[in-house]
Amino acid sequence: MAISAYQWGSPNASRRALLIHGLTMSSNSWESVAQLLVAEGFFVVAPNLIGHAWRRGSDYRMSVFAEDLRSYFGMDTSYNVIIGHSLGGPIVLSLLPFLPKNKETTVILVDPVLELSEERLERSQKQFLDDILNVKTADEHMAENPAWSRSDCVLRTLGVSSCDRTVPEGLFRHNRPWSFSGLCRNLPANVKLTVLVSDPKFSNRCYLEQVPRDVERLDARVLTGVGHWIQFERPDAIMDAVPLPRAKL
Numbered sequence: 001m002a003i004s005a006y007q008w009g010s011p012n013a014s015r016r017a018l019l020i021h022g023l024t025m026s027s028n029s030w031e032s033v034a035q036l037l038v039a040e041g042f043f044v045v046a047p048n049l050i051g052h053a054w055r056r057g058s059d060y061r062m063s064v065f066a067e068d069l070r071s072y073f074g075m076d077t078s079y080n081v082i083i084g085h086s087l088g089g090p091i092v093l094s095l096l097p098f099l100p101k102n103k104e105t106t107v108i109l110v111d112p113v114l115e116l117s118e119e120r121l122e123r124s125q126k127q128f129l130d131d132i133l134n135v136k137t138a139d140e141h142m143a144e145n146p147a148w149s150r151s152d153c154v155l156r157t158l159g160v161s162s163c164d165r166t167v168p169e170g171l172f173r174h175n176r177p178w179s180f181s182g183l184c185r186n187l188p189a190n191v192k193l194t195v196l197v198s199d200p201k202f203s204n205r206c207y208l209e210q211v212p213r214d215v216e217r218l219d220a221r222v223l224t225g226v227g228h229w230i231q232f233e234r235p236d237a238i239m240d241a242v243p244l245p246r247a248k249l
Contacts, residue, residue: 005047006028013041019044058170092109111203111228113206185215192219196230
C-alpha cells in the first residue's frame with residue numbers, strides 16, 4: 001500500500017485528479033499542473049512511487065507499482081482525470097483494469113516511456129544511477145534548462161536525492177523486455193487516452209510511432225519545441241487535454 005502522497009485543493013471538490021510521477025521524481029513535482037487543476041475545481045492527489053521520496057522498495061515490476069497504488073481506488077474512489085509522466089505512463093496503463101467501469105475517465109500520458117531496446121535499458125540504468133550518486137544542484141538544473149522555474153529545479157533536485165539507489169537497477173532488471181505500448185490497445189470503453197509526446201529534437205524517451213494509432217478513443221500528438229519535462233515547460237499543454245465544463249454564455 002502506498003503510504004505517502006501530496007494533495008492540493010479541497011477533498012469536497014466535485015472533480016478528482018490522480019497524478020503519477022516519473023523515475024527519480026516525487027509527488028510534488030506536479031505542483032504547477034496541480035495548481036492549474038485546483039483552479040478548475042479539482043481535488044488533486046499525487047502518490048509517491050515505491051523507492052521514491054524516501055520510500056523503500058525491492059520489487060520494481062510494473063505490476064507491483066500498480067498494485068501499490070490500488071489503495072487510491074478504495075472505498076469506491078474514482079478520478080475524472082489520471083495523468084502519468086515518463087515511468088508514470090506505463091504505470092497508469094497498468095492501472096486501467098482497476099478503474100471503475102461506470103465512470104468516464106480521461107487518461108493523459110506525458111511523454112511516457114513505452115518501448116526501450118536492450119541497449120537503451122542498459123544505458124538508462126547507468127544514467128539514472130549516476131544521477132542518484134551525483135545529484136545536480138538546483139542551480140545546475142537552471143543552467144541546463146532555462147525554461148524551468150526555480151521551483152521546478154529545486155523539485156527536480158529533491159526528487160533525485162530522495163530516490164533509493166536500488167531503483168534504477170531493479171526497475172530495468174524487473175521489466176525486461178521493456179515493452180508497454182500494447183497496453184494502449186486495452187482501453188476500457190469508458191476511458192479516453194491522450195498521449196503527449198515531446199519533440200524528438202529535444203528528447204528520445206518517447207516517439208509518436210511507438211503509440212498505436214488505430215485505437216478508438218486514443219489521441220496522440222507531438223509538442224513541437226518541448227522537451228521531456230512537459231509539466232515544467234508546458235503545463236498548459238497538459239491542461240488542454242483535460243476536459244473542462246463549457247463556460248455558460
